Amino acid sequence: MVTVSRRGWFTTLLKGIGAGMVLGGGGSMRESAPQAEAAEATGPLTVRVTRPFDAETPVREFTSWLTSNERFFVRSHFGPPPAEAIQPEAWRLSVKGLVKESLSFTLKDLQQFEPVSLTAVLQCSGNGRAHHRPKVPGVQWERGAVGNAQWTGVRLRDVLQQAGVKPQGVHVQFQGADRPALATVPLFTRSIPLAKALHPDTLLAYEMNGRPLPLLHGAPLRVITPGWMAESCMKWLTEITVRVDETPGYYMQQAYRIPETAVRLSSGLPGSAMVPVEQMPVKSLIAAPAEGDTVRIGPVTIQGVAWAGEAPVVKVEVSCDDGKTWEQARLLGEGQPYAWRQWQFVWNARTPGPTAILCRATDAQGQEQPATSPWNPGGFLWNGWDRLTVTVEA
Amino acid sequence: MRWLQRGSGVVLALLLVALVGWTVITAAQEEDRAAIEPATARKAATLVLARCAVCHTTDLIAQQRLPQDRWTVTVEKMVHWGAELSPEEAAVVIQYLTARNHPGAPDQLPSIEAELATMEPARAQSAASDGPLTGIAARGAALFAHNCQACHGEGAVGGAGPKLARNAVLKNEGAFWETVLHGRGPMPAWGAVLNRQEIADIHAWLTTR
Incomplete structure (x- = not known):
């Protein structure tokens, strides 16, 4: 009987609060300036998480061929880096690891390589997570964590060739300038196999739909791996490291992996080998x-x-x-x-x-x-x- | 034949009793999982705001619908990544989230902030009515590091929250106590997590900065 009354209390509480009651502010921390601006500039988006800012595009926007920068879905693990970190005077891209010569580029230096434009779908691996049963932890994306944009940049291949990849180098690691609120949280670091990095369509993009890459989409430079899911498309890119092995750490070895059987569209049985998420399925x-x-x-x-x-x-x-x-x-x-x-x-x-x-x-x-x-x-x-x-x- | 019949009747009755008993016990366990004392819920909600919302807003939590084992794994992962929760605090948070955000919970739930606001008045501590307290700065340092530093920065130099070292609020004890006990703007109320002595200790330490 005691437990019944306790449950009764809880039910009453839930009913009493009702849907109309909204607490001003919602979030429990002061939003950093870029995130607050971002929230204002992205009114048409459906916000899933206020901080770090994660929001999806309402699917009605997909009646147009290109998804506008302002209405493009936003996802990151820690939110954008402080503005100082990506100012043109301060920002550098370093290329290091298993290369013949370590290099450092300003954005102007990079723009000396041949520019390339292509239109590609960018999609969060978790797009549609809300439809999985049983429910899975994570941002409950529905249909709109995807968009189609024109990306302009330079080939990653050209940059790697200037540095000279050593024969042992078979994975290319990306690090962005974004940082977690606590130093104890692992950095978002990812790698892709060298073959994808050397593909002529894999870009380091500095423009999105003909405009400089917006802060929320990785300014000043992000990776675009066409045909692959968005976690390979590192935003706020500052470091490229050529490695002998896949990047260690949580975001490569544990997160963004699926059972090998699920890739083949069968059962996804637990216990099967876990492989990194790469290509987008139809x-x-x-x-x-x-x-x-x-x-x-x-x-x-x-x-x-x-x-x-x-x-x-x-x-x-x-x-x-x-x-x-x-x-x-x-x-x-x-x-x-x-x-x-x-x-x-x-x-x-x-x-x-x-x-x-x-x-x-x-x-x-x-x-x-x-x-x-x-x-x-x-x-x-x-x-x-x-x-x-x-x-x-x- | 008759004995056999009676015997099987007894076995059947025993089986029935066992089945009913098992059902009752299982149902009670289910009830237990869904039940949480109001005071515990209030403490847990305050902990969620204070310790989880350092890195992400509570809307991320509110959209999850997970069973107890998944909540346990999730909270343990967060503690491993630096969420300031003692084992006892983590257990309270897991109990609260399991009761509130289980797979059968309704699609629309109030925000954790809204839920806490309805619980707040029940046991709010009064600021100044219980007589003066002497804060001990040496104890305050560790309490600050555990509870306040994530937002107010190491050495109280500021971060997501304002700088507190040499902040004018330290000289206005009424405002200081009001803010800590009941919250202010994005800062949650700490009345359910810190007792008055602990708040006085933090205040004492802050005045030395």
């Missing part, structure tokens, strides 16, 4: 209509985007009867490697009432988006069918 999203919309009986234009890691999307299918039947959508424009493909489908809505709309994509390697993704302990790489409900009105 995925599509419905950008319009929006969840909960009411549509008129007759033709309804459904539109969205689809992408895959290093293979082009070849097919998008839409179901307007909760997955019973599927029809092929029209792919718009020309396919571009690494960018997403917009698609459109005109649905002839006939039956009044609520209905589920679903989409799924297939890539050139024959990988098809699954109904639900294999569960994994980190909640990574969700690419289940996208799904929303609309009501047809006569």
Whole structure:
């Protein structure tokens, strides 16, 4: 009986507080100036964590080919570094480790290399984590921790070739200028295999959609590994270290790993070897209509985007009867490697009432988006069918 | 035959009793997991604000829905990374989070700040009514390092929170006690974590900076 009454107290407490009660300030610490500015400048984003600032893009923004800098999703482990650390006078990129000559670059020095522009999807590995069951700890991203932007920079390969990679060097480590609040928290340090680092499309980017890289997106310089998940795309980059082995430490050896079996889209059994998250699996999203919309009986234009890691999307299918039947959508424009493909489908809505709309994509390697993704302990790489409900009105 | 029947009846009855008993015990354990005393909840919520929100806001915590074993692993990881929680404090935080943010909890929960605000008045300590206390600066140094330093910086020189060394608030004891006991702006109330002697010790140490 005592426990019942205690639970009663808790329930009463929850009811009593209600949804309307919001405590001013919310966060319990004074926000640092850049983060407060960021929060103001990013009104249209859905904030998941106030500090460090993590926010996703509402999917309605994905009706446009490029995602604007202001509405692009934001994710970091510690928030941006202090402004002083990335001032042009102070900022340097060092290249060291297993190289013939250690080098240090200013941004101007780097801009002497041949500039390269490409459009690529950037997506957080945890995008869609909220859909995994059982629930997984971490930021509960839904659909919008992804975006498509044009990145301009120089080839990482050109920079590494100037330093001269020694034969033993097979991993390339990245370190940014961001630091945790407590020195006891491990730094966010990552590495990628040399083959990906030397790929001609792997960039050190200083522009995003034709403008200098914004602070929240890694100013002045970030890595772009097209086709791979965003944790390889180190922001606020200051150090490149060529190594004989994968980077040690939490963010490479424990976090951002998935069971090998999950990569092959099977069960993701515990106990199987854990491998780093790398390529993006094939995925599509419905950008319009929006969840909960009411549509008129007759033709309804459904539109969205689809992408895959290093293979082009070849097919998008839409179901307007909760997955019973599927029809092929029209792919718009020309396919571009690494960018997403917009698609459109005109649905002839006939039956009044609520209905589920679903989409799924297939890539050139024959990988098809699954109904639900294999569960994994980190909640990574969700690419289940996208799904929303609309009501047809006569 | 009759004996056999009676015998199997007894076995059946025993089985039934065992099954009912087991169900009751299991249900009680479930209840226990979901139950938490108001005073414990208040202490835990204060600890979450004071020790977890150093690195991240509580919205990150509030969106999780995890069973006890996952909360335990998570809190242990945070302690390993420097969250200032003693084993007893960590246990209280795990109990609170398991009761509040378990997998069956509703999608929408109030923020931890909002929840704490409703608990606050119950046991707020009064600032000056219980007579003067003599703070001991030597004890205050360690208390400051454990509770205040993450925001106010080593040596109280400031950080995410204001500089306290030679801060005018130290000469205004009313304002000092009010702030520490009840919080101010982004600073949480410390009344549930620190007793009055400890606050006086911290004050004494701060005046030496």
